Amino acid sequence: DIVMTQTPLSLSVTPGQPASISCKSSQSLLHSVGKTFLYWYLQKPGQPPRLLMYEVSNRFSGVPDRFSGSGSGTDFTLKISRVEAEDVGIYYCMQAIQPPWTFGQGTKVEI
Amino acid sequence: EMQLVESGGGLVQPGGSLKLSCAASGFTFSDSVMHWVRQASGKGLEWVGRIRSKADNYATTYAASVKGRFTFSRDDSKNTAYLQMNSLKTEDTAVYYCTRPDYDLWGQGALVTVSS
Numbered sequence: 180d181i182v183m184t185q186t187p188l189s190l191s192v193t194p195g196q197p198a199s200i201s202c203k204s205s206q207s208l209l210h211s212v213g214k215t216f217l218y219w220y221l222q223k224p225g226q227p228p229r230l231l232m233y234e235v236s237n238r239f240s241g242v243p244d245r246f247s248g249s250g251s252g253t254d255f256t257l258k259i260s261r262v263e264a265e266d267v268g269i270y271y272c273m274q275a276i277q278p279p280w281t282f283g284q285g286t287k288v289e290i
Numbered sequence: 291e292m293q294l295v296e297s298g299g300g301l302v303q304p305g306g307s308l309k310l311s312c313a314a315s316g317f318t319f320s321d322s323v324m325h326w327v328r329q330a331s332g333k334g335l336e337w338v339g340r341i342r343s344k345a346d347n348y349a350t351t352y353a354a355s356v357k358g359r360f361t362f363s364r365d366d367s368k369n370t371a372y373l374q375m376n377s378l379k380t381e382d383t384a385v386y387y388c389t390r391p392d393y394d395l396w397g398q399g400a401l402v403t404v405s406s
Contacts, residue, residue: 180354218391220335227387227396228335239394271335275391278351280325280337 181206181274185283192266192288198259200286202272207252209276216276219248219257222285223268231270232257264290292316292395294388299400302378310373310400312388317395320344320366325391326373328384329399338386341371356382378404 182205192198208217217235220228230239232248235255245260259266267290272283298310312324323346326338339352341362350362361374371388385399 222335227389227399230391230394273335278337278340279353282335282337285334 180279181208181277181281183272183274183281183283185270185272185286187286188284189287189289192259192262192290194264194290195261198262198266198288200257200270200272200288202250202255202257202283204253204255204274206276208255208274209252215251216274217248217250217255218273218275219246220271220273220282221266221268222271228271262288262290292393294390294395294397296386296388296397296400299386299402301403301405303406304378304380304404306378306404307374307376308378308402309375310386310388310402312371312373312397314369314371314390317390317393319369322390323392324362324364324371325389326362327387327389328382329387330381330384333384336384338373375402378402380404 184203186201208215215235219232221231222228231242231246236248247258249256267288269285269287271285274281293315295313302308321343323340323342325340328336328338341364342349359377363372383404385401387399388397
């Protein structure tokens, strides 16, 4: 199984300041079709996860442009350019290049 | 509006069985690959597996932790996916979500508690 490792596991942020979360995979997530199957989710208490980024750097519908994703191969980063209060929650990276799909441990972001 | 509504959660004793349903609406269910993800209280997300569409012969893939005990099925005429859980263990206690990941569509979650 592909192991997804996130750092840090918790992050205290100041509104208006940037924030960054790292995700490393134990194997390359670059598929032979040329796509990299790395996703970012945000989960708030009592809710299912919400997709933020797909295939590393594509913002899902409705996701604010303060969120950006980057990386390749096995190293990926989610950045928030200016954190807002609504951005609190737990962020997960996930790989979908091969089953079983696996998630990182989660990064709890607090204001 | 696209929607997934889960039902069937509850309390079951270790070794028992439970069947979850996931009713879909607002999209072409029969073409969809449906996944199941679970989350134990205070823990992270765990992919349980998926069932493909008729075009892919309803092929299923399971996480190692549930293989041989859980079974995915679907009834495209009812726009519903199912998760049959047998030989339940205390460590299967979790909220179970059905999801169509490519639409970022999730059910509200069904709580399954395995306890004596």
